[in-house]
Amino acid sequence: MTSxxxxxxxxxxxxxxxxxxxxxxxxPDQRDPxxxxxxxxxxxxxxxxxxxxxxxxxxxxxxGPATAKGIVIWNHGRDANATATPIAxxxxxxxxxxxxxxxxxxxxxxHDVTQVTLRIIGAGVDRAKALGYRRVVLMGQSAGGFMGLxxxxxxxxxxxxxALAPAAFGTPGSPMDWRRNDSGLREIWTKLQGKRxxxxxxxxxxxxxxxxxxxxxxxxxxxxxxxxxGLPALVLDRPAPExxxxxxxxxxxxxxxxxxxxxxxxxxxxxxxxxxxxxxGAIATFGLAPPPPVASAAPGDLFAGLWQGTSANGxxxxxxxxxxxxxxxxGGSYGIGRSLNNEAASNQSLSFTAEGNRLRWAQGSVSLDVxxxxxxxxxxxxxxxxxTPSESWLQKLN
Numbered sequence: 538m539t540s541x542x543x544x545x546x547x548x549x550x551x552x553x554x555x556x557x558x559x560x561x562x563x564x565p566d567q568r569d570p571x572x573x574x575x576x577x578x579x580x581x582x583x584x585x586x587x588x589x590x591x592x593x594x595x596x597x598x599x600x601g602p603a604t605a606k607g608i609v610i611w612n613h614g615r616d617a618n619a620t621a622t623p624i625a626x627x628x629x630x631x632x633x634x635x636x637x638x639x640x641x642x643x644x645x646x647x648h649d650v651t652q653v654t655l656r657i658i659g660a661g662v663d664r665a666k667a668l669g670y671r672r673v674v675l676m677g678q679s680a681g682g683f684m685g686l687x688x689x690x691x692x693x694x695x696x697x698x699x700a701l702a703p704a705a706f707g708t709p710g711s712p713m714d715w716r717r718n719d720s721g722l723r724e725i726w727t728k729l730q731g732k733r734x735x736x737x738x739x740x741x742x743x744x745x746x747x748x749x750x751x752x753x754x755x756x757x758x759x760x761x762x763x764x765x766x767g768l769p770a771l772v773l774d775r776p777a778p779e780x781x782x783x784x785x786x787x788x789x790x791x792x793x794x795x796x797x798x799x800x801x802x803x804x805x806x807x808x809x810x811x812x813x814x815x816x817x818g819a820i821a822t823f824g825l826a827p828p829p830p831v832a833s834a835a836p837g838d839l840f841a842g843l844w845q846g847t848s849a850n851g852x853x854x855x856x857x858x859x860x861x862x863x864x865x866x867x868g869g870s871y872g873i874g875r876s877l878n879n880e881a882a883s884n885q886s887l888s889f890t891a892e893g894n895r896l897r898w899a900q901g902s903v904s905l906d907v908x909x910x911x912x913x914x915x916x917x918x919x920x921x922x923x924x925t926p927s928e929s930w931l932q933k934l935n
Contacts, residue, residue: 577663578656581645585661588625588633588641591790597630599638606636606804607672607696608665612658613643614679614784615705627793628699628800629676631877635801637674640665651705654680658688662695672696674804678787679746680705682738683721690728697735697804701787704746715747719755726762735807736763736770737800741786742778771799771809777847779930791851794876798823814845817934823853823874824882831859831868839909840867840896846917846931852876856917856931858889858896858907865891869898871905 587599588611599605609632611625623643633639642661644654658675665673674697675685682700689695703722707715729736740756743749756774763770773796775781780791799812799822811818820827827843834841844856853874861867872884889896889907896907906918915931 577660578653582653583645583657583660584623584643585640585664588629588639589623590625590630590633591627594627594630597633597639599640600636601638602669602671605638605670607638607674608668608670609633609637609639609674609676609699610658610661610665611639611641612654612661612675612677612681612685613641614677614681615644615654626678626701626788627790627877628701628787628797631793631797632674632676632801632804634878637804638670651684654684655688655691658684659692662688662692666694674699676701678702679784683718686722686725686729686736686738689732689734690725693732695734696807697737699737699800699803701739702741702744702746702784703738704744704784707746715751718747719751719758722755722759723762726759726766726768729768730766732768733807734768735803735809736768737773737803737809738770739773739787739792739796740775741781741783742775743782744784744786746784748775769803769808771803771812773813776813777930779928780847780849780851789851790877791847791849794851794880795847795853797877798875814847814932815934819845819853820855820872823855823876825853825855825872825874825884828855828857828870828872828884831857834860840907840915843934844915844931845934846915846929848873848929849919849927852880854917854929854931855884856907856915861891867891867896 590596609629611629613622623641625639625641629639642657644657662673673695675689675695676699677685678701683703683705685698686700686703689698704718705721706717738759740748747755756772760772760774763772786792796812799810802810802822810822812822813819831841838860840858841860842858846854848854855872857870859868867889869887869889870884871887873882875882887898889898894908898905903921908916910916917929917931918926920926
């Protein structure tokens with residue numbers, strides 16, 4: 538099996554591990570006296586140790602505080618049945634590969650309730666500082682991300698927080714309670730004002746812990762509010778919804794391919810790089826050079842221009858299409874951005890042929906078909922031997 542096949546298999550196994558019925562985000566038993574004491578949490582309630590990563594990704598041992606860029610502490614989501622996985626996702630693996638030590642903070646079972654979670658996350662920061670790490674990053678999904686943001690409001694020794702689908706309230710049976718995820722985040726943003734901290738927050742389409750019932754609320758508000766507060770923040774608001782959807786989208790291999798280069802830069806420069814589809818600056822972020830301008834398109838030409846999107850496997854895509862030439866040919870270029878595990882950017886010139894309402898390029902048994910969608914985007918369909926045909930959606934850069 539090729540390395541790409543092993544990574545794909547690892548992603549499938551990891552997603553299967555995460556699958557299952559949605560759980561209440563607040564564990565049922567809060568009467569345990571350990572939930573209501575001050576000071577460090579009982580060490581029997583959590584593990585703090587070097588992170589494990591999904592099968593297929595090579596293990597990366599900690600370098601130690603004298604060598605590493607800093608420490609990233611992974612905090613998983615909450616599961617009332619004590620089955621939450623301690624495995625850090627592929628995006629955290631890429632941070633480890635780029636020079637950060639990644640530790641996993643595994644909260645154990647039905648004792649995982651709000652106040653205990655905050656104290657455990659705080660204890661992890663204290664342990665990291667005691668080990669000698671100068672820069673501490675909190676990274677988490679769902680409750681792990683939400684509580685990481687909350688803990689950052691209470692202290693000044695957290696350099697950055699990466700929160701994937703942050704949520705701490707609600708069950709599938711109580712949709713109104715999900716609104717507390719929005720109101721809670723609004724309080725957190727205000728409490729972070731004036732802190733020296735970099736943020737990355739990702740909200741995904743069809744997230745049952747809010748966006749599915751009330752779309753387009755948390756992401757746009759967070760982007761505007763964090764800008765007003767002057768906080769350096771990368772806010773991913775429902776990116777590539779056909780590919781990244783659901784509460785666990787940030788834990789997937791495609792997410793790591795597409796966004797881990799941005800997360801690495803965020804931590805290295807304490808400021809968000811251009812990253813999202815629709816932002817011309819992202820071309821350089823992903824190691825590509827802007828293609829030279831093409832001749833102006835005729836009125837009504839639905840294809841000519843520069844288009845940006847995300848491939849079905851998570852790679853950043855850049856497609857330029859020129860106006861039609863003789864014989865229904867249309868020149869273009871096809872760029873793939875740098876990605877996970879030091880995958881380099883590449884770019885090639887292509888010549889497309891108009892076939893009805895689509896454009897087609899083929900070389901041997903590999904082909905690309907481009908069609909215009911009703912919403913104005915392009916759909917790019919790729920076919921290759923021994924591969925399932927894949928579809929990607931691209932939007933035009935003005």
